[in-house]
Amino acid sequence: MSIEDKIAAGEVQLVQLNDNLIEDIPDSCKAFIALTNDGTLLVSDQKTRDIEFLSLRTRWISNGVIKKSITIEDSTLNKILSDTTTVLSSNRTKDNQPANDMQKQALAIIDEAIAVNASDIHIEKKNEQTRIYFRVNGDLDPESKPRYRNSAEFGIELMRCIYQAMTDISNEQFSLETPQDASFRRDILPDSLFGARIAHAPIFGGHYMVLRMLYRGNSTATFEELGFDKSQIKALDYMMRNPYGIILFGGITGSGKTTSIACALAEVIEINDGAINVLTTEDPVEFIIQGARQMAVTGEGHEERDKAYKSYLKAMMRMDPDVAMISELRDSASVMQAIQLALTGHQVWTTVHAIDTTIILPRLTMMGVSTDILADNHLITGLISQSLVKKLCPHCKQPIEEAAREGKVDRDYLYELNHAGIETDKVFIRGNGCHECGNLGHYGRTVLAEVVIPDATYMNHFRNGDRVGMRHHAFDTQRWMSRHQHARAKIGRGEVDPRDVEKTIGPITRDMIEADNVISIDELRNAGHGGAR
Incomplete structure (x- = not known):
């Protein structure tokens, strides 16, 4: 009987490799060997010419650490590891808890991420160490301050366990050499998560895996609660009441586009008393929208x-x-x-990666769609661009003038704020943190947005490739609120730290500097040089 048959029959079992069992295991070898409880070392055929490994194997045998060594095909070793992990993962308790230690550790990391409302978990195995970072309120933990540190072996085992035992992948093995993605099995996730997406790829010197956390979000949040201005909400309401047309949300990854669309669809359903068929195609589904029929795209691998x-x-x-x-x-x-959906009388909500409203339509032409088709304000009925910025903790935020007296903020920065029309006696910055905000100085995020209803003149500028004309018409003639105007309003109300705003959308006076299409050294001199000493 072959070793794989013995393992499958349960006659022998794999044991977890660690430095207590076998000392001095090189990181380059750990993913290519396995050890059974009868002392047999299983070695991938990819290691048969590795002189360093062969020398170590000879020493382990002579020291009695292992009894014998068997070389098997790398694909067979991967299958043994996969099947063994899967058997362990299916051996669950009645309360649906994970059955092995590595799954328990993975879920403990997820639980900690949920406790701080992290949007992503980053697992980096590099050189001889594994580091795990969280992204919270848009900020990734500094490289020098990971949430966890562990061995390189731990990182490989954790990634393999997550991919092969905790996802919906059924016919693909975890590969150290190629990018892969998958979705967590929902039955294994905590109740507060609707799902989790996984992406893995090799990097120089190691491997990298990112878990995107999909929370059971509040799709009934209002636009006001998300942070949109009253004038913007009026424009969004106008879009929602049009029976057909495409409403496009632009922004970078993680800018809250899907959250805003979920809010819009909830309001559309309410406006129509639920007597409406709202149908979605999502990859993946991120929010449960009451009253909508949500189609979740399924499939293994990008293609x-x-x-x-x-x-x-x-x-x-x-x-x-x-x-x-x-x-x-x-x-x-x-x-x-x-x-096609819009031209046949349907209202369509969708997203595109674009940094501001004037980029949204050009992004579609870059995909090969004709400008003449797109330049119709009855077809494209709404353009929204948004970013997210951290909200100040109301309990510990500090007046900026006080911070300037203490030397925490350069006084020239107060001049820059005044130049932007902001009264500095109403401006606050992040404080030292308190119990209410977990000593972060901020709590949650709010939207900085542009909301534009394109008209025929706006579309003529687009047809002519005149982005400057598009911007001037939208924000000077139509008088829509720009993202920088939105930001300055929130700074003036003490809701956000101006320094956080600048990290998100650039200098707070950028739109004022560029208003005449000329950027002069005098304007930059007046704009100052930022707030932090």
């Missing part, structure tokens, strides 16, 4: 998911929607599907 995504988009037309939501416009095919 299969992309194929499934296109298939779901085509199916939307045949499912009698009144309102459609497409989670992301990725290519010309998805853009044209959105256009």
Whole structure:
């Protein structure tokens, strides 16, 4: 009987490799060997010419650490590790708790991330160490201050366990050599999470895995609670009451686009007393929207998911929607599907990666869609661009004038704020932290947005490739609120730290400096040089 048959039959079992069992295991070898409880070392055929490893193996045998060594194909070793992990993962207790120590450690890390409302968990195995970082309120833990440190072996075992025993992947092994992604099995996640996405890739000197946490968010939050200005909410209300047209949200990854769309769809459903078919295609589903029919794209690997995504988009037309939501416009095919839905009388909500409202439509032309098709204000009925900035803790925030007296803020920065029309006696910065905010000085995030209803003149500027004209028409003629104006209003109300704003959208006077299409040295001199000493 072969060793894999013996393991499958339960005659022998794998034991966890660590330095207490075998000393001096090189990091380069740990992913290519396994040890059984009868003292047999299983070695991948990829290590048969590794002189360093062969020397160590000879020493382990002579010292009696292992009884014998068997070389097997690398794919067979991976299958043994995968099948063994899967058997362990299926051996669960009645209260659905994980059955092995590595799964317990993975879920303990997730629980800690949930406790601080982290959006992402980063696992980095590099050289001889594993470090784990959280992203909280948009900030990733500094490299010098990870949440966890452990051995390189731990990192590989953790990534392998997460990918092979805790995800919906059924026919793919964890690979150290190629990028992979997957979704967590929902039955193993804490109740506060709706799901979690996993992405892994090799990096120079090691491996990297990121877990994107999908919380059971509050899709009934209002636009006001998200931080939109009253004038912007009026514009959004106008868009929601149009029976057809495409409303596009732009922003970088993690800017809150999906949260805002979930809020919009909840309000659309309420406006229509629920007597409406709101249909979504999402990859992945991030919020449960009461009253909507949400189609979650499934598939293993990028190619299969992309194929499934296109298939779901085509199916939307045949499912009698009144309102459609497409989670992301990725290519010309998805853009044209959105256009077809809008031209046949449907309201369409969707997102695109774009840094401001004047970039959204040009981004679609970069995907191969004709400007003449897009330059129709009855087709494109709304453009929204947004970023997120941390909100100050109301219990410990510090007046900026007090901070300037203490030397924490350069006094020239107060001049810059005054130059921007902001009364500094109403401005606050992040304090030292307190019990209420977990000693962070901030709590949660708020939106900085631009909301534009394009008209025929705006579209003419777009048709002519005149982004400057688009911007001047939107914010000077139509008088929509720019993102920088929105930011200055929040700074003036003491809601956000101006320094955090500048990290998010740049100098708070940037739109004022660029208003005449000229950036002069005098304007930059007046703009100052930031607030922190």
